[in-house]
Every structure is written in C-alpha cells, then in structure tokens.
Amino acid sequence: MSTTPLARAVALAALGSCLTLPSLAQAEFIKDSKASIEARNFYFNSDFREDAGQSKQEEWAQGFLLRLESGFTEGTVGFGVDALATFGFKLDSSDDRAGSGLLNQDRSGGSQDNYGGLGLTAKAKVSESILKVGALQLKNQAIGSSDSRLLPQVFRGANLVSKDIEGLTLDLGYLDEVNNRNSSDYQDMRLNTFTNSGIQVSGVNQSNQFMFAGGSYKLTDSLTAGYYYSNLEDLYKQHSFNLIHVLPIADGQSLKSDLRYARSTDDGSSNVDNNAFGAMFTYSLSGHSLGLGYQKMSGDTGFAYIGDSVDPFLVNYVQVGNFAAKDETSWQARYDFNFASIGIPGLTFMTRYLTGDNIDRGAASEGKEWERNMDIAYVVQEGTFKNLGIKWRNATMRNNFSRDIDQNRLIVSYTLPLF
Template identity: 35%
Template sequence: MKKQHLATAIALAALSLHAQADDAAKPQGFLEDSKLALSTRTYYYENDDHSAGANNQRETAEVLKLDYRSGFTQGMIGVGVDAQMLYGLHLDGGPGHHPGTGNSFWPSERDNSAEDDVARGDANVKLRLSKTELHVGGALFPQLPIMMATDSRAMPQNFDGAMLTSREIDNLTLSAGQLEHSTGRASTNSTALSVAGATEGSNQFRYAGGDYSVNKNLTLQYYYANLENFYNQNFLGLIHVLPLGDDQSFKTDLRYFNSSSDGKNSSGAAGYAFNNNGGYAKHANEVDNVTWSTMFTYQLGGSKFMLGYQSVSDDGGFVMLNQGNVTKDGKPLAANGSNSEDNGGTSFYLYTNSVIGSFIRAGEDTSFGQYTYDFARVGIPGLSAFVNYLRGDNIKDKTLAGVDHTEWERDAGVDYVVQSGYLKGFGTTLRTGSYHSGGTGVANQDQTRLIFNYTYNFL
C-alpha cells in the first residue's frame, strides 16, 4: 500500500470538510455524493500449453475490492478523494500448475510458488473546476487509445501519476497527463514503465489528446503519447454509426497508430531494447511501426455481425506500454528478486486484443470476424454470447528473409447478469480460446476463464 498517497488524500479530505463546517446550510457534496462499494471476484484460470514439457496452468483466486469515491467539496474548486483497497486469496493451483516466471494471473514467491494471499491499496486526490477534473495519486485506471489499464485477471492493473480531463467545450473531451509507475494485474509492487523485452524503465509517460463528437453519430479522435527513452506514438480514430431504421444500424470504426523510437531506444542503449513482440524488426530492438485497422458492425435486433481487417507495417511490431523486467526505479530486477514485480501487461486499443493472441508482429495482416447475440430480445435480459475468429498472415520471420508465417485463434464467450431478486447484479463470465501458431515461435494454446462477480453498494 502506498502510504504517501493515502496520507495526502486523507489530509486534503480533512481540510476540505473543516472548511465547510462553518456553513451547515450548504450541501455537503463531499459526503452526499460519496459512493462506497465492495466487490468480490472469483476467478478460475486455465491455460493448456501444447509445447513439449510444458506445465498446464490451473489456478483459482478470490479477490475482494473496496472502492470509495467521494463527491466534491463546495466552492469554486472542489476537492475529493478516491481510494481502493484489494485483498486476494489464492484458493488452488495444484502442484505444478502455477508457473512462477511470467505468470500473468497471480503473484509468485521467490521460490516460484503462488503467494497465499496479497493486499494492496492506493488513493487519489481529485480537484474539479467547472467541467475540468484533475486526479493525482496511485489509483488511476486510464482507458484511452494510447493507454488502457487491464482488468482481465483476478486483480486490476493501476497506475500512479496525474490525469486531467476537460469537457469545457461542448462535444469535445480533452485529456492529458503523466503516468509514472504501474502495479500489474499479478503483482503486489509498483514498477517503472517500459516495453516488452526491455530491462530498463521510464518514470515518464506523457500524453494528450481528445475526442470530438461532430454529431451524435460521428466521433473523431486524436492522441499523442511519449514514453521517455522508448517511443513516440500518434493515434487517429474515427467512429461512425449509420442508423438504418427498423432496429438496424451500421457502424464503422477506423484506428491508425504511428509509432517511432525515442531517446535511448533509438540510440541502441543497453536495456532499452524493444523485442518487437518476438518478431522481425528492420532495425533490431527499435520501435518503428504503423498499424491500422478497420471494423464494420451490422446490428439487426439482438444480433451483431462484425468483420474487420488489420495491417501491421513491415518495419517492426506494434508497441504498447508494458512494465518490462524492471523495478520501481526503472532498474533491472535482481536475479534473486521477488517475481511479484515482474508481472506486467496492459490491454491495447485494437480488435486483435483477443483471449490469447495479439496479432501484432511485423508484416502481419489479420482478418477477423465476430458474431454477438443479446438474448434480451428473446426474453432473457442480462444474457449475451459471442463467437469470433482471427487469422494473421504474412508474418515476417525474425531472421529469414522472404519467409512468412501464420497464426489463428477462435474464441467464444457467455455473459450473464442476474436482473432481479437477492442476487441482482451477480455476474458470470465464461471465456474460451484456442490459438494455433504456424511458425511464429509461440506455443499452441487453449485457454478457459470462468469468473463470478458481485458488487454491493453501501452508498
């Protein structure tokens, strides 16, 4: 638990409440708008690795999450506090079913066994002026095209730093910030920020951008991000929904990323190498990539038919923020260090961010499709299901010129949320995936995730 963030948040909250004590007639927005919720998540995770001699992963964990979000104090500048506390219990893994190195599901002890239980917590101070909010602290969960905290395991990933969001201009949302550290989804310690394959880190990820709603059916996006000494990234996006009447619509979603090396990554300094997702790079260890994708979605009643295409440039793989093999101060992990620091991973804003694979190696062209059905249309609200298929071709070999590889994945999922009664809000999620590699060096895998979620709101 990062005590400095909690202490700062509590101190400012106390000051803000004291400032209001002399005027009891004013509404106590800090308290009146507060929200307190306790969430439980039971998560079963199974990954069958088909490579020779591999141990199949089968683990179950229970996580309790207490979230507090205050309102804002009265006055020109409102002050508030957000805080989160997590407690997790490893229920079962079975002998040999908890990979101690590179485990993305649960923290490991130094002997590579699973930690029995974990606890962590953090908080933010938040300020509001008109329609602009600033959040500063260690419980940040960005969901932006150039940075997406992941919640795909038992525990969520969070960041510390500062995030500013402004909606002063109608139909325009502006965002900017600097992030410095992250606590991974299978970690108890925060680390510096990095890229896949690096052994050094950075404590400066800066970004700025915005979303502009031209009208209710068209949104334009632009974001810029820089991870110091690793990469610069520009993103352009377009989302358009065409109503067709009679419960029908056609959606177009275009995404474009242009990424280049920065600082020590471009100079080839030791420890700042990008592994290009285990694939080819024109300039070894450097960031140099253009990736674009398009997705078309036709909705008819409860059915959604999605078809898309994605292209990764030949010069190198798509880059995203990662935690790498680094500590909080950005230095390499010691050989005898706790494995719980080396379990990063973030989501990324592409449709190929699937159950198992990523489909983001140099030269890769991916065709994908998905069918989703909402069973509320046949009298079962809260129930939905999907199936999808992705195939990547033209993946450049890491060392052999003129040799291309392929990979494919098929996934399926079911979600159900109880709509009424004592268990209202209780959710069940099932995900299955099957991945097959055609020479990419990644093992064939089958994965199953079964998740039970429930949230009780005290306030």
C-alpha cells in the same frame, strides 16, 4: 497496491480540507458519494498443446475489491477523495501450474498465498474539468489499464479530463509507476517486446515517465474523431488517430465503423518503427451484431505499447493474442447476441475468429496464427441475487512459431452497493 507518499499526501490534504469546511459545503461531498464491494472468484486454465516445458497454467483464486468514490465539496473548486482497496488469495495452485496472472509470483516460480493493497486518489473539479492525482485506472487511445484477471492494473500519476466545451473531451496525463494486476508493488514501466515484434531495447528496458495528451470531438451526432500523443520516455513515441461513425439504417438497425491508425517511433533507446492500421465494421440488428475487422502492421517493428498486461488500442487485440507482430496482416469475424431482445435480460453471447499471416520471422518461414474465442455471460437482474455475474471465456490459439494454447476462464462475481 501500496500507497505512495505523493498519493497519501495529496489525498489526506484534500480530505482534511473537506472536513474543515462548513456542513453546507460538505453536502454534495456526502450526498454524491458511493461505495461498493465486489467479490471475484476466478478459475484460469491454459493448456499448452506440446510435451515440452510447462504443460499448463492452472490456478483458482478469490478476490475482493472495495471501491469508495466521494462527491465534490461545493464552491468554485470542489474537492474529493476516491479509494480502491484490493485483496486476493489463492484457492488452488502449485509451482508447476503457476503463471496465470491471477496471483503474485514468488521466488520459487510458484504463487504467493495472498496479495493486495490500497490506492488513494485526490480529485478536484472546476466546472466540467476534473483533475485526479494518485492511483488511476485509465482507458483511452494511449493507454488501457487491464482488468482481465483477479485484481485490476493501476497506475500512479495525474490525469486531467475536461468537458467544458460541448462535444469536446480533452484528456492529459502523466504517469510514473504501475502496479500490475498480479502485484502488490509499484514499479517502473517497460516497453512490450512480445514474440515476433522485432522490438529491441539498448540498455535497461524501463522508464518512470509516461505522458499522454489528446481527446475526442463529436463532429456530428453520428461521427466522433479522436487523437492522442503519448511518450514512454527513452523508449517510444506514438501518434494515435481514431474515427468512429454510427449509421442508423432503420429501427433497431445500425452500422458502426471504427477506424484506427497509429504511428510509433523510437525515443532514443529502442528501434521502434511501426505503422498500425485497423478497421472494424459492425452491423447490428435487434440483439444480433456481426463484425468484420482488418488490421495491418508495417515498418521495421511490430506495434509499440507498455508491457506487463496493458491493453493496446487495437481492433484485433483479443483474449490471448494481439496480432500486432512485425508486418502482420490479420482479419476478424465476430458475432454477438444479446438475449434481452428475446426476453432474457442479462444473458449475452460472443464468438469470434481471427487469422493472421505475413509475420516477419527473419530467416525463418512466414509466421502464421489463428485464434477462436467464445464468451457466455449472465448477470442476475433482480431479486436476492441481483448483480451476481457468471462468465465463461474460452479461447483456442494456434501458430507456427510459439506454443499452442487451449484456454478456459470461469469468473463468478458479485457486486454489493454499500451506499
């Protein structure tokens, strides 16, 4: 992820101001700083269950992520600087197996040998409000940076988060470019026009202005409400609502309700018109969790969100599918188990099954799809190999309108705290 003139200027200015302050003012800047390096070894295999076209995507790569986060200088306004340096390189691939999203693609359709970059973020803090400018990783109702491949997706812009009022979190942001998870360069954002979304764009599908404003408020100890407004200029506008309630039932037992609704409309250059309703209910007992989900799309199109690997705020967005096509209705059953409850901390298991139907395919027959996922993960808790993580992710996707997929991902990661 290449640094930009704006990010470099702001970051260097903040760093320069920190270095000119008296040593006392720099105390918290140094004391609260932290750094870590993460190594990710990632094997990805998508097997397409038809003879036509590319038979599979299969690649193996190694990535490194160096994260630096400073504290804040002392005073009414505190300043700091963060940095994210990334590097990924190919271990195995070929032109007929590329396209997994692990590596930067080359002009021939294959994958480049390596890629990476450096992102800088200047930050300032007043009381419980923090402003960040530069490279940003975001996760809220309006936008979610994807980190499900070798290197993470990063946006360029500004983000203000305020927690000055107890129970209230305010979140404002402006973004102009995105560096996708398999890219070394920033580029304009675009509207996702996925299969059977019904979304069409007149003219060029790109925008260099995305803004969002919203937040959450803790109404009671067990009930939190959220709202966000977002706008990808010229392409879509969206109002997103969220209500989360956690009901304690008994010792070690709870019922979590997660309700979501989003209204998306066009912004001049598209036909976006979507209502998205989602609900997820999760019953937890000791290390067990059982979840049931429902998601319904209505309107003239499917769900609207930024393309190229952004994670949409949907209860049925999973490993392969988003279950957000035009008029689609989908259900999910999920089971999780945390082995810490039986004395094996660090070991977790998840499996889920989703089915969707009523997809509007125009003159073609009704679209249907289903997906099954399984995750098994273990993170070493102590000893020489503390923080070593191993995860296997498996997915099976079947439908009557696109390619069937059997997918496996094996991720071995190790995070070493530097200070």
